Amino acid sequence: MTDTVLETRELNRRFGALVVASDINFTLHRGARHALIGPNGAGKTTFINLLTGRLRPSSGSVWLNGQEITTLPVHHRVRAGLARTFQINTLLRDMTVLEGVQLAVLEHWGAGARLLGGRAMQRRAAETAYDLLARLRLDDHAGDRVSAMAYGRQRLVEVAIALAMEPSVLLLDEPAAGVPPADSHLVLDLIANLPSDISVLIIEHDMKLVFRFAERISVLVQGRILTEGTPAEIAANPVVRDVYLGTRHHG
Amino acid sequence: MVTLLASILFTGTAYAMVLYITAVGLSVTMGLLGIANLAHGAFAMAGGYLMLLFIGKSGMPFGAALVAACIAVGLVSVLLERLLYSRLYAAPELDQVVMSVGLIYVSVAGAQFFFGPLPHSLQLPAYFQGQPTILGNFSFPVYRLFLIGFGLATFLVLLMGIERTMLGARIRATVDNRIMAQAVGINTRRLFTTVFALGSVLAALGGGLGADMMALTPDYALAHLVYFLIVVAVGGLGSVRGPFFAALLLGIGDSACRILAPQAGAFFVYAALFLLLLVRPHGLFGRA
Amino acid sequence: MTDRDSAIDRLVGTRRLRPIEALPWVIAIAAYFLLPQYLQLGTQILYTILYALSLDLLLGYTGIVTLGHAAYFGTGAYTAGLLAVAGWHEPITGLLLAMAVSGLLGLLSGAVILRTQGLALLMLGMAVTLLLYEAANNQNAITGGADGLQGVEIARVFGLFAFDMYGRVTYLYALGVLFLAWLLMRAIVHAPFGRSLVGIRQNPTRMLSIGVSVYRRRLVAFTIAASLAGLAGGLAAQTNQFVSLDALSFDMSGTAVLILVLGGPGRLYGAFIGATILMVAQDTLSKDDPIFWMFWLGLFVIALVLFVRGGALGLLDAGMSRLRKLRGAP
Numbered sequence: 131m132t133d134t135v136l137e138t139r140e141l142n143r144r145f146g147a148l149v150v151a152s153d154i155n156f157t158l159h160r161g162a163r164h165a166l167i168g169p170n171g172a173g174k175t176t177f178i179n180l181l182t183g184r185l186r187p188s189s190g191s192v193w194l195n196g197q198e199i200t201t202l203p204v205h206h207r208v209r210a211g212l213a214r215t216f217q218i219n220t221l222l223r224d225m226t227v228l229e230g231v232q233l234a235v236l237e238h239w240g241a242g243a244r245l246l247g248g249r250a251m252q253r254r255a256a257e258t259a260y261d262l263l264a265r266l267r268l269d270d271h272a273g274d275r276v277s278a279m280a281y282g283r284q285r286l287v288e289v290a291i292a293l294a295m296e297p298s299v300l301l302l303d304e305p306a307a308g309v310p311p312a313d314s315h316l317v318l319d320l321i322a323n324l325p326s327d328i329s330v331l332i333i334e335h336d337m338k339l340v341f342r343f344a345e346r347i348s349v350l351v352q353g354r355i356l357t358e359g360t361p362a363e364i365a366a367n368p369v370v371r372d373v374y375l376g377t378r379h380h381g
Numbered sequence: 382m383v384t385l386l387a388s389i390l391f392t393g394t395a396y397a398m399v400l401y402i403t404a405v406g407l408s409v410t411m412g413l414l415g416i417a418n419l420a421h422g423a424f425a426m427a428g429g430y431l432m433l434l435f436i437g438k439s440g441m442p443f444g445a446a447l448v449a450a451c452i453a454v455g456l457v458s459v460l461l462e463r464l465l466y467s468r469l470y471a472a473p474e475l476d477q478v479v480m481s482v483g484l485i486y487v488s489v490a491g492a493q494f495f496f497g498p499l500p501h502s503l504q505l506p507a508y509f510q511g512q513p514t515i516l517g518n519f520s521f522p523v524y525r526l527f528l529i530g531f532g533l534a535t536f537l538v539l540l541m542g543i544e545r546t547m548l549g550a551r552i553r554a555t556v557d558n559r560i561m562a563q564a565v566g567i568n569t570r571r572l573f574t575t576v577f578a579l580g581s582v583l584a585a586l587g588g589g590l591g592a593d594m595m596a597l598t599p600d601y602a603l604a605h606l607v608y609f610l611i612v613v614a615v616g617g618l619g620s621v622r623g624p625f626f627a628a629l630l631l632g633i634g635d636s637a638c639r640i641l642a643p644q645a646g647a648f649f650v651y652a653a654l655f656l657l658l659l660v661r662p663h664g665l666f667g668r669a
Numbered sequence: 670m671t672d673r674d675s676a677i678d679r680l681v682g683t684r685r686l687r688p689i690e691a692l693p694w695v696i697a698i699a700a701y702f703l704l705p706q707y708l709q710l711g712t713q714i715l716y717t718i719l720y721a722l723s724l725d726l727l728l729g730y731t732g733i734v735t736l737g738h739a740a741y742f743g744t745g746a747y748t749a750g751l752l753a754v755a756g757w758h759e760p761i762t763g764l765l766l767a768m769a770v771s772g773l774l775g776l777l778s779g780a781v782i783l784r785t786q787g788l789a790l791l792m793l794g795m796a797v798t799l800l801l802y803e804a805a806n807n808q809n810a811i812t813g814g815a816d817g818l819q820g821v822e823i824a825r826v827f828g829l830f831a832f833d834m835y836g837r838v839t840y841l842y843a844l845g846v847l848f849l850a851w852l853l854m855r856a857i858v859h860a861p862f863g864r865s866l867v868g869i870r871q872n873p874t875r876m877l878s879i880g881v882s883v884y885r886r887r888l889v890a891f892t893i894a895a896s897l898a899g900l901a902g903g904l905a906a907q908t909n910q911f912v913s914l915d916a917l918s919f920d921m922s923g924t925a926v927l928i929l930v931l932g933g934p935g936r937l938y939g940a941f942i943g944a945t946i947l948m949v950a951q952d953t954l955s956k957d958d959p960i961f962w963m964f965w966l967g968l969f970v971i972a973l974v975l976f977v978r979g980g981a982l983g984l985l986d987a988g989m990s991r992l993r994k995l996r997g998a999p
Binding site: 465475478484485490491494614647651662663 | 781787792797800927968974
Binding site for chain 3: 182203204205206208209213214216220221222223224225226228229230232233234236237238241242243244245246247248249251252253256257260264269270272273291292294295
């Protein structure tokens, strides 16, 4: 029996008359490789924001590992094991790659608020950060300033920081967005090599990535889950084709 | 009792009109440009001092001197916007604040150099002097009545301007969403300069007309900075409507404090500001 | 040494004490012996450095732009001053009480102010200072109002050293306090907490996403900054034996910001450089012609903002890297 790690029940979000999320019942299983696709403006990033707490729902609930987290603020959800990356790089631009990841590790260890001392902790966190970067083949960039890196490489750092939190659930918001085609294999490889015990939900427009990576796909249209299934089922579904895959080149 | 109330309301409203005319430009500029221009008061001061100069040296009549001062300040503001302010639109808040503080210092020094440290007042023309009496024992200066009327008229003109003209529409669009506005082809560069100039002209107008109530001193920009910022903060950034009511609240509130509790100074004004911003950080009329 | 070791060493090694960090103290002690007639100015520079240092934690490191920091300096000054006037003349406990009271005020006001941002934050910060200024001005029976609080008498430090006419003991007293505060500040900014503040300044969203309670960290920083500002204020009250109403003025808030911009914010030593430059320049130039001084200071500040990133320290950095390029060039 696969466990449910992340779940939404009747999740709704309105801005006045505009409904951006409508009765979303979504389930993510342990170890999942789940993709969320949909046309532009379907509400995919809104959904991620509802999951992470950046946005509060108008009604409905969000559950993480069996606990309701609907009213938990963002940083508490992170501590509970839910990590995300952003559609546009949200990095500490004036720091080095190593320091950015080291900070994440320190926070994950609960040592981030330490007012004095902490030298040994910082060294250990730097070592752990470096090793993580090495596993992702980013170690030669450890000493580089984030702002000096190519955008595509920055995207990888974005994922590295999320992984430093040792999350049980990882939400990737268009990880390939803005990455030049020459570098997109880096992102693909990174995602393909994610630890199997992490449950991953990925939003993407890049269909190549989606079909290579996903075991399960949900289609979101105008804030509503249109349908859900295996990649083969989704590819064969004529309604989905009309709504989305038929207009692939607009995405 | 009634006389007291009437006095507070009357003086307060006149003061509010001056505050509004002077500060509304700051509200639109800050909302539009996102820039913290603490030196806005310097334009008001310049308007007042220039009027003084034109009336005194050139013997211009009151009205003409006012217009000339406003034009002069407008031209200088365009220069300053192109040379200085425009470089800082994308800069961090700290840089903008510090630069405007630098401008304040320069304005203080300049004003003291040319006009000396003592306060100056403008000699009002004959038709503005006088204190007619109505309702038996309540007398009020004609000029203050003029200020109230002028302020109201300015408010209505600005309101119509922002709602009905193309320029107003562009301003509203850009305040709402700058990137979108640029995407639909609004020339934000030119818009910023135009709005900045208009705001400064209004400030000069306020400074000149208001010299009767807010004396011209070299530290004018600093002395009245807080009140201008209160009008903007309480009225809401980028609005023409909000600051009007904020100015009324502030003007009347301040008058009430000065008359009823003079030893407390502006204490209650600041306390009210504090509580208000706690509950409504975007001001009474601002949007989140 | 592997790449791994060197990368880690480079990151962790920034904490290590470098010889150049002894420079400000060497200069301070040299000044004691070489410039005995300027010790009063020197003492003022010392507590101004402490005050600017406290603001740096907020402004330079955490990125909170405030024009209301004088509230905590002034509170510390009046606390220490009133304590002495009320009959308690022991200086060190006076400083501790000043720190505690300003720290408490910082905690309470910060809890409220930090829920906002942008203009609202700026205004709320200013409002606190303005409220205190009006209250102090008003309650002139207690505070002396616009004339200031007189008669702040200080007993011997450690029961041994009395504040002398030449300002020698006061200078060393201030230097000692600054040194201890500097040790504390330096430890804080290098510890995980301090580094997380830098992260908050650069990208609060990112910090939230790694599980940081941004509000709580900012509040802790605010409280520490307020306490240290109070310490500086208390020091000022004790060494001047007088508290001026200006301690709560807008000018006092603005000066601290100016000092940091001059010296370079977020670098710990910007406060040292900026305060020294500003106060020495002010002392020499402003005496003869205050208009001249204000005018050129204003122009200088504008030029600084437009053309120089990071104040004096930023200039030094740029100079150093240019030197390195020249040396390294074939």
